Each structure stands twice: as structure tokens, then as C-alpha cells.
Amino acid sequence: MVEMQKDPMEPPHFKINKKIPRGPPSPPAPVMHSPSRKMTMKEQQEWKIPPCISNWKNAKGYTIPLDKRLAADGRGLQTVHINENFAKLAEALYIADRKAREAVEMRAQVEKKMAQKEKEKKEEKLRELAQMARDRRAGIKSHGDKGGEDGETRKHDEIRHDRRKERQHDRNISRAAPDKRSKLQRDQDRDISELIALGQPNPRTSSMAQYDQRLFNQSKYTV
Missing domain, CATH: 1.20.5 (Single alpha-helices involved in coiled-coils or other helix-helix interfaces)
Structure with a gap:
């Protein structure tokens, strides 16, 4: 075992140099008093302290009521001026x-x-x-579109104009021959390949009833 090294500059952990006041010398110091003399009336008046007159307690220690205290204060006799x-x-x-x-x-x-x-x-x-x-x-152009019309607006107007012409042409044809140029007649005039490409059923085959040929000529087998 080795003793832990101590720092020589470290302050002490315990105070051992407390200063204790010295005690009195063996013969106590004499207390000097002036000779006693009788006080005069003037000195008694100067040293007289007036008693504290409280508004809360009377001389015998009883609590003074509130109304009595206010009456003794004299506030009711004062006139309030605003x-x-x-x-x-x-x-x-x-x-x-x-x-x-x-x-x-x-x-x-x-x-x-x-x-x-x-x-x-x-x-x-x-x-x-x-x-x-x-x-x-x-299909009506507004005044604000005339100046700032771009290529896309012009293209849409042309497409709209072409569609209007096609609708007018179809109406003229339907008025001239309504029985020939109806939608049903137009669909019936289409080829079968066109109907298949358009995803429409074949009106020729759908209009005719489909029967199983094996059901015919079965009368000779019945009892």
C-alpha cells in the first residue's frame, strides 16, 4: 500500500485557525456609574412618552365595533365634495x-x-x-379573340367548321332520302368485316332465328 500523494498547494479541508475572543481578565473592568440624583419635573415631561391610542382596541383590550370606530373617527361629520x-x-x-x-x-x-x-x-x-x-x-368569335388568336385556336375553329359542314351535309341527305340514309340503314349496308371491326353484331344473322339442326326429323324416334 502506498500513501496517496497530496497537493502541497491544496487548501486545508478543516478550519483549525478559528479566532476565539479572549476572555475577561482576572479582575473584571469596573463599570462607572454617575451618582443617582432625583429627576426634576421638566426632565420627567421630556421623557414622558404618550400612550398609543388605537382605534381598534380599547384600554381593557376589547375590540371596538365597526360603527363605533367610524363614529369616533368623525368621517360621518365630513361633507364629501366631488x-x-x-x-x-x-x-x-x-x-x-x-x-x-x-x-x-x-x-x-x-x-x-x-x-x-x-x-x-x-x-x-x-x-x-x-x-x-x-x-x-x-362557333362565334368574340372581339377579344380576334387580336390574340393563336394557331391552336385557329385549328379548333377549322375543325369545328368542318364538323358543322358535315352535320349540314348529313341533314341535307337525310331530308332528301330519309329512308335510305338513316343510321339503321347505314349499319345494314356495311360489310361484315366493317361490323366486326366496329364491334357491332351482324344484323343479318341476328335477325334470323338460329336453330339446332339435330332437333329436326326426330319424330320417327318418338314413341
């Missing part, structure tokens, strides 16, 4: 509150009107867009 500035302050506060309420209400009305105008503008814009869409669908 300054006129209090009335002016109250009136000024009332006027300020009324003006603030009017300002808030006016601001709310202005905001409501602005919101209503904004809503009307949005509705007007939506109506214009809807009208433009209806005009485009009907």
Missing part, C-alpha cells in the same frame, strides 16, 4: 367611446362595400368567361 373635473372626464370618455364605435362601424361598412364590389367584379369576370366559352362552343 370635483367638477370628474364630470368633465366622464363626459369626455363617453364622447370618445361613441366616436370610436362610429369609426369602427364606418370602417366595417367600407370593408363590406369593398368586399361586395370585389365579389361583383369576380362574378362579372366569370360571366364574361362563361359567355366567351358559350360563343366559342357555338
Whole structure:
């Protein structure tokens, strides 16, 4: 076992140098007193301390009631005078509150009107867009599309014009020969390969009843 090395600069863990006051010398120090003399009336008056007169306790230690305490205080005999500035302050506060309420209400009305105008503008814009869409669908060009028309819009207009011509041509043909150019007649005139490509049933075979030939000529086998 080896003793742990100690730091020579480490302060001591325990205080051993407490300073203890010295005790009195063997003969005690003499206490010097002035010779006793009789106090005069003037000195007694100067040293007299008036007793504390409490409004809560009487001389015998009983609690004084509240009404008796207030009556002894003399507050009921005093006249209360309210300054006129209090009335002016109250009136000024009332006027300020009324003006603030009017300002808030006016601001709310202005905001409501602005919101209503904004809503009307949005509705007007939506109506214009809807009208433009209806005009485009009907094939009518609006004034705003003439200047800013691009290639795609022109292409759509051409396709719409061609389809309108085809519909007009079909209507003219149907008016001229309605029995020959109906949809059913057109489907019946198609070839079987066209019907198969279009995924339609064959009207020639579907119109005729299909029977199993094995069911015929079975009368001779019946009993």
C-alpha cells in the first residue's frame, strides 16, 4: 500500500485557525456609574412618552365595533365634495367611446362595400368567361379573340367548321332520302368485316332465328 500523494498547494479541508475572543481578565473592568440624583419635573415631561391610542382596541383590550370606530373617527361629520373635473372626464370618455364605435362601424361598412364590389367584379369576370366559352362552343368569335388568336385556336375553329359542314351535309341527305340514309340503314349496308371491326353484331344473322339442326326429323324416334 502506498500513501496517496497530496497537493502541497491544496487548501486545508478543516478550519483549525478559528479566532476565539479572549476572555475577561482576572479582575473584571469596573463599570462607572454617575451618582443617582432625583429627576426634576421638566426632565420627567421630556421623557414622558404618550400612550398609543388605537382605534381598534380599547384600554381593557376589547375590540371596538365597526360603527363605533367610524363614529369616533368623525368621517360621518365630513361633507364629501366631488370635483367638477370628474364630470368633465366622464363626459369626455363617453364622447370618445361613441366616436370610436362610429369609426369602427364606418370602417366595417367600407370593408363590406369593398368586399361586395370585389365579389361583383369576380362574378362579372366569370360571366364574361362563361359567355366567351358559350360563343366559342357555338362557333362565334368574340372581339377579344380576334387580336390574340393563336394557331391552336385557329385549328379548333377549322375543325369545328368542318364538323358543322358535315352535320349540314348529313341533314341535307337525310331530308332528301330519309329512308335510305338513316343510321339503321347505314349499319345494314356495311360489310361484315366493317361490323366486326366496329364491334357491332351482324344484323343479318341476328335477325334470323338460329336453330339446332339435330332437333329436326326426330319424330320417327318418338314413341
